[in-house]
Amino acid sequence: MWEYTDKVMEHFRNPRNVGVIEDADAVGEVGSLSCGDALRLMLKLGPDGRIADAKFQTFGCASAIASSSALTELIKGKTLEEAAQVTNQDIADYLGGLPEQKMHCSVMGRDALLAAIENFKKGGAPVPRKDSRLVCACMGVTEKVIERAIRENRLKTVEEVTHYTKAGGGCGGCIPDIEAILKRVTAEMERAGATVPKNLTVFEKIQKIQETLDREIRPALRQDGGDIELLDIDGDRVIVSLRGTCSQCRLSTVTLKDVVQAKLREFVSPTLSVIEDGNRPVEEA
Amino acid sequence: MNEKPVIYLDNNATTRVAPEVRDAILPFFTDLYGNPSSIHSFGGQVKRHVDQARQELAALLGAQPDEVVFTAGGSESDNQAIRGVLEALGGKKRHLVTSRVEHPAVRSLGQHLSKIGYRVTEIGVDHDGALDMEELSAAIGDDTALVSIMWANNETGVLFPIEEIGALCRRRGVLFHTDAVQAVGKVPIDLSRLPVDLLSLSGHKLHAPKGIGALFIRRGTPVSPLIIGGHQERGRRAGTENVPGIVGLGVAARLARQNLAQEVRELSALRDRLEQGLLRGCRGARVNGKNRLPNTLNISFEYIEGESILLHLDEIGVAASSGSACTSGSLEPSHVLRAMGVPFTAAHGSIRFSLSRYNTRQEIDFVIEHMPRIVDKLRELSPFVPENNRQRQWQGSVGNPACAPGCGRCSSDH
Structure with missing residues (x-):
């Protein structure tokens, strides 16, 4: 028996936005009967360019239905550009998490959303789902889908790729291929300095910031009898509090900017800015 | 503990221990706890109960008591039979014949054996789940050590022609093992007249404990022990006897023998x-398998998915199981349904109801009453149901995943 969260079960029992939009502006379809799950997402845009209505039809298990329901709730009211930023992790987070082996349900939601946006850009013309080379013939998964899942979720093993995309979950013949893709994409991400992924979840961001504080920053501050505490993060703004000798130091702004912010930008994300508790933004050099 | 009353229709997974069995077992934990191998009479008296249980089980099977070896369950029995025979033949014969629809206890073992130097042939089944007897006959060769074919399928309940298979094996001089875990206690079995050399069974499928x-093991059959150690079970299975389990299995066997004819009648009717x-109440329903155990119904609901059905059933207190991919943790639907060529439209939406003597007509009527609502609710959600799909053709599939070359996933699905 799967350990589904109450939120998953609630959306499974009472899915939001089930149905068909007859005059949809964008339609995205992913999956197939043979694979065991499939999702059709339909979007209607308002005069302001925002998603006025989103409806879905889903064939699949409880987590597939709940993920589809969550997706429609997440994107309503957003522009297509904003909606494109919604990740599979956002869908899983909205539901309070999904079992690891069911993460592919959230990825299916993300893929349907991207397919719908593509469909809109093409003026409603059908989007060829074979967007790149077919890697897993059993589950119908292309290289592009695998690559995106690896990048966005920083997947490390073939098993994770299977959990997130289903690729490799059939006859297993494509597993060497998936290994090669993993190796290539991981190397590319490292070269691009992208041990720093684009779409960190809040939790992952906090974790990475804490790690960087512990490893790169605290030892230096403690040598001078100071310390630092992470208080909060708000989008890309990292709110910290300097402790010990640092809190009285006239050079604390310099410390924050030159040491803390620089290290966090290097190891976590180049878009971060560090703010000391009391809303004193760090001046840009 | 779950206090919710449950309508338990998953008896091919496991069964409730019969109250008579429970009562018979209890003294063996705290009063009659001696070791049957001991010299003292405190242990010796326990041995008499073990012997009696062996006689009860032999009587249910039409076997001699010394042909019965107690094990820890069906998987051990299957492993003991197959590995024991291969070892006893000294590696001289290295071919095993089995079927594509076996329980994992046999099928995964076959896959393992094929990696360590044995040759394994899996015989196919037709759309009704019936074994291809011609293919079986053709598969048996000079190198064949053993044929292992189940008596009844755990997922569909389909019965195989054990007498015919056994006769074929005898003619060809090959040993025959059958995994009868699902059959014992549900159909009459008389090994005194059937050409079967080895037969596996499991207590918890017939109201004994897990x-x-x-x-x-028919007298004279060459079998090496899997578990080596003490002299228990006449040297064929070492380890101090699971006395409460053995006593329980004995009582369960007696109950099964005494009530078999009546139970078969009542279970079939229910x-x-x-x-x-x-079939009357639900749209797009089809039964999987013909010629089945009296207690099993494997039924598919087209265009909807099994896990979703099971969770809705669970909400109303009904326990069943499914051959859908999502329930197994794998991504593939049941190997049994695929071997039968059940189309994907139906394989993912298959539900197995398996009954026992404890089910009532009221329970069955409750399921019949509620199932159409569940099916309708899920079909409303499905993009594949033809009436939901008038607007447009499905374009979401990449290539034709059902027909991937070389993977064998759908070899009989055309």
């Missing part, structure tokens, strides 16, 4: 009632 099973009720 952790006890048995292997029938199962048929469920089957007819669901």
